[in-house]
Amino acid sequence: MTKPNIAFLEAADRIGSRLCRDAIFADNRCNWIGASKDPVEGVWVALQRSFAADLYTGTSGIALFLAHLAAHTNDPVHRRTARAAVAHVRKSLPENPAGLNIGFYLGRVGIAYALIDIDSVLHDEGLADLGLATLRDLPVTLDESTGLDVMSGCAGAILGLLAVWRRHGEPSLLDLAARLGDHLIEKAHRRNGAWSWSTSDMPAIDDLAGFSHGAAGIALSLLELWAITKEPRFRRAAEAGFAYERGVFNEEHGNWPDFRVSQQLPPSAERAAGYMIAWCHGAPGIGLSRLRAFQLTGDERYRNEAEAALRTTALSLRDATAGNFSLCHGVFGNSELLLAVAEIFGDQQHREVAESTALRATEHYPKDEHWPCGVPGGGETPNLMLGLAGIGYHYLRLYDAHSNPSVLCIS
Numbered sequence: 001m002t003k004p005n006i007a008f009l010e011a012a013d014r015i016g017s018r019l020c021r022d023a024i025f026a027d028n029r030c031n032w033i034g035a036s037k038d039p040v041e042g043v044w045v046a047l048q049r050s051f052a053a054d055l056y057t058g059t060s061g062i063a064l065f066l067a068h069l070a071a072h073t074n075d076p077v078h079r080r081t082a083r084a085a086v087a088h089v090r091k092s093l094p095e096n097p098a099g100l101n102i103g104f105y106l107g108r109v110g111i112a113y114a115l116i117d118i119d120s121v122l123h124d125e126g127l128a129d130l131g132l133a134t135l136r137d138l139p140v141t142l143d144e145s146t147g148l149d150v151m152s153g154c155a156g157a158i159l160g161l162l163a164v165w166r167r168h169g170e171p172s173l174l175d176l177a178a179r180l181g182d183h184l185i186e187k188a189h190r191r192n193g194a195w196s197w198s199t200s201d202m203p204a205i206d207d208l209a210g211f212s213h214g215a216a217g218i219a220l221s222l223l224e225l226w227a228i229t230k231e232p233r234f235r236r237a238a239e240a241g242f243a244y245e246r247g248v249f250n251e252e253h254g255n256w257p258d259f260r261v262s263q264q265l266p267p268s269a270e271r272a273a274g275y276m277i278a279w280c281h282g283a284p285g286i287g288l289s290r291l292r293a294f295q296l297t298g299d300e301r302y303r304n305e306a307e308a309a310l311r312t313t314a315l316s317l318r319d320a321t322a323g324n325f326s327l328c329h330g331v332f333g334n335s336e337l338l339l340a341v342a343e344i345f346g347d348q349q350h351r352e353v354a355e356s357t358a359l360r361a362t363e364h365y366p367k368d369e370h371w372p373c374g375v376p377g378g379g380e381t382p383n384l385m386l387g388l389a390g391i392g393y394h395y396l397r398l399y400d401a402h403s404n405p406s407v408l409c410i411s
Helices: 006-022 059-073 076-095 108-122 127-136 154-168 171-187 215-229 232-248 283-297 300-316 331-345 348-364 388-399
Strands: 024-026 029-031 033-040 043-050 189-191 194-196
Touching: 006 059, 006 076, 006 348, 006 388, 029 076, 059 076, 059 108, 059 388, 076 108, 076 127, 108 127, 108 154, 127 154, 127 171, 154 171, 154 215, 171 215, 171 232, 194 215, 194 232, 215 232, 215 283, 232 283, 232 300, 283 300, 283 331, 300 331, 300 348, 331 348, 331 388, 348 388
Parallel strands: none
Antiparallel strands: 024 029, 033 043, 189 194
């Protein structure tokens, strides 16, 4: 077992202390102000605002990082701020409209998962019960408006429900996950044995590949469902989703296309696929899905696809000190694939790449330097998937991956 490098805990501690310093308190609750992308008159712009309760950009995600950090540092300020962020989540939940989506990163399932996870490290009486109650009370109406993807739809909800089921074994959670899985099967577009799903409101050349909004995340949720229920229909659907991405893989790029089309292009412009290298779109997230698929099935096709994703991702991390360091579409989200390979296969070489990438970043962005985050034009932001909390959480995972499970591939 690799001896933990204290430099990673120190980096996480510095980031966590900054988050605690910048928290805005009201009584026993706290929130933050930071950059977010929001639609203004049909155009996405960077705005500064306070945050809701969601896992992706909200206080539940920041609280999750601070709670895990407090478990390592035993710092009362980290613990107090995590609890104050949870208090904001508690207050926000009843105020959310009944139609709040069921998704993992942007919806109720992710908030509930965060509460249950925080309870496991802070041992706050009642948080797990609140998380479970939130899942039991999910307002689930499956129709044309129901999201399908990992970010805000059925696939993410399945992953979160199954993760909580593994801890608590509550049958109603498994029943709901199976119901959501059947909805995904019903909504699939089927072409010659390959299944895909329409998940994006943006113009797109074809149904999306990728983890956050595309076939990789949806197929993985169905495979996780099969692994527990052993219902053949879920494995068949999962394999058909992976087959769709296999059919669009580009050997020259060593990557899967991003079929979204910029809304800034005039209608007459030629629309060609791009190639992102990120957790949300492209090789890093797809690689995580294939690593997990290989774990669940032992199918060498998935290991081969994971290795293709790994080669492209590792190349992107050479001397990576530019861009942004967010988990969603930044350097540390990409580095998570290498860390996962190291965890699963005991591959020290790839762990060393992930570690050296993070150590270079701490040298480049010392204690008082602002970190490049994932909101273009928005500067630094405190949240989990686009900002400081996620950067800090990656350092915690480098320090101790066992105690700090991935938030990019929930299992």
